[in-house]
Amino acid sequence: MKASDFLVGLITGAVVGGVVGLLAAPQSGEDLQSALRERANLVMEEGRRAAAERRAELEAQFAQSKQIPLNT
Numbered sequence: 001m002k003a004s005d006f007l008v009g010l011i012t013g014a015v016v017g018g019v020v021g022l023l024a025a026p027q028s029g030e031d032l033q034s035a036l037r038e039r040a041n042l043v044m045e046e047g048r049r050a051a052a053e054r055r056a057e058l059e060a061q062f063a064q065s066k067q068i069p070l071n072t
Contacts, residue, residue: 011050014043018039
């Protein structure tokens, strides 16, 4: 399994679980909107963090591959 597939599944599961949990909980409309907004912000931040981490990994791999001589 690729790390990107896992990340997509993780984010999707978090969003779906969060939405279902918030919709099932008894709250006023304003409270629900606030909770959904907060949850969306958390998911977006986690996505940004994971993307930055993956980018750093790829940049390190790219830098390492540039140091490997090509056989010509």
